[in-house]
Amino acid sequence: ETGVTQSPTHLIKTRGQQVTLRCSSQSGHNTVSWYQQALGQGPQFIFQYYREEENGRGNFPPRFSGLQFPNYSSELNVNALELDDSALYLCASSDSGGWQPQHFGDGTRLSIL
Amino acid sequence: KQEVTQIPAALSVPEGENLVLNCSFTDSAIYNLQWFRQDPGKGLTSLLLIQSSQREQTSGRLNASLDKSSGRSTLYIAASQPGDSATYLCAVRGNNNDMRFGAGTRLTVKP
Numbered sequence: 262e263t264g265v266t267q268s269p270t271h272l273i274k275t276r277g278q279q280v281t282l283r284c285s286s287q288s289g290h291n292t293v294s295w296y297q298q299a300l301g302q303g304p305q306f307i308f309q310y311y312r313e314e315e316n317g318r319g320n321f322p323p324r325f326s327g328l329q330f331p332n333y334s335s336e337l338n339v340n341a342l343e344l345d346d347s348a349l350y351l352c353a354s355s356d357s358g359g360w361q362p363q364h365f366g367d368g369t370r371l372s373i374l
Numbered sequence: 375k376q377e378v379t380q381i382p383a384a385l386s387v388p389e390g391e392n393l394v395l396n397c398s399f400t401d402s403a404i405y406n407l408q409w410f411r412q413d414p415g416k417g418l419t420s421l422l423l424i425q426s427s428q429r430e431q432t433s434g435r436l437n438a439s440l441d442k443s444s445g446r447s448t449l450y451i452a453a454s455q456p457g458d459s460a461t462y463l464c465a466v467r468g469n470n471n472d473m474r475f476g477a478g479t480r481l482t483v484k485p
Contacts, residue, residue, distance in 0.1 A: 265417075294473065303378075303463055303475030304418070317471025351417055362408060363473075365417035 265354050265366035273372045274342050282337040282369045284352030293335040294363065295327060296351040304351055310335060347373045376401045376468055380476035387454055388484050395449040395479045397464035402442050405467045409438050409449050411460040412478070418463065422449070454483045 266285045274280050286293050292311045296304035306319035310329035324340040333354070339346060349370050353363040377400045387393055397407070406425045410418040422431045422438040424447070430439040437450040447464055461478040468474065 296473075296475075301477075303465075303477045304473075305475070306473045309471045309473075319472055353418070362420040362423045363418075364420060365410075367415075367417040 265352060265364050267350075267352050267366035267369050269369060270367070271370045271372075273374060275374050276342055276344060278342050279338065279340045280342060280371065282339075282350050282352075282371070284335045284337070284354075284366060286333045286335070286354035287364050290354035290356050290364070291333050292355045292357070293329055293333065294353045294355075295335070295337045296353065297321075297346075298349040298351055298368070300348075307337065342373050344373050347371060376404075376466060376472070376474045378464060378466055378474045378476040380462075380464060380479050382479060383477065384480040384482075386482040386484065389454060389456060391454050391483075392450070392452050393454055393481075395451070395462050395464075395481070397447040397449070397476055399445045399447075399466050399474070401468065402445055403469060404442065405469070407438075407440055407447050407464060407466045408473075409436075409447075410463045410465065412463060413460050421462075451481075454481075456483050456485050458483050 268283045294309040295307040298304040309317040313329045326338045329335045349368045351368045353365045355361045355363045379398045381396045408423045409421040412418050424431050424440040435452040440447045461480045463478045465475040
């Protein structure tokens with residue numbers, strides 16, 4: 262059983278740029294969620310996709326957007342990067358719309374200069 | 375707005391001790407509560423998931439309880455080991471699929 266994989270592992274960008282982060286769900290999982298984790302804090306929910314539709318969103322501006330593909334892999338896109346966007350971005354997958362335990366990848370460390 | 379608080383923020387115990395980590399939440403309208411551990415620089419590992427209709431879940435040396443009406447959950451770790459050293463996070467899932475995390479408890483188990 263393949264776990265959740267995220268790419269890239271590390272990324273450095275400058276203010277104003279755009280970034281795309283990728284996530285491959287665990288086999289058999291149809292739900293993917295994205296989180297932002299600042300240093301020393303718990304993860305903050307960005308949004309969730311279930312069968313290619315967004316079905317939950319946290320308190321993040323529209324410049325944070327996402328996609329889920331037919332194979333249930335996912336992308337997180339962030340436009341107009343700001344210094345405060347520097348964080349660990351975590352992807353989690355689960356089955357059945359999130360009623361089952363979430364399984365996390367190791368994250369992408371994004372640094373904004 | 376759901377707020378999740380974890381106490382204590384950090385805990386250091388000698389190996390072999392039993393310990394309890396606490397999680398409280400302000401809105402009792404939750405679907406489930408999940409406990410995770412996070413090792414430095416890594417993602418989260420799911421430990422236990424308690425649905426809103428359940429009172430507790432057990433896995434090996436871990437036992438998690440849920441009292442939805444009082445907005446509390448505890449994670450009990452029996453016979454702690456140095457390998458248990460990590461940050462432990464609780465998260466509640468609300469009606470809009472929003473997952474709210476606490477800031478975590480950083481546990482150190484000394485040999």
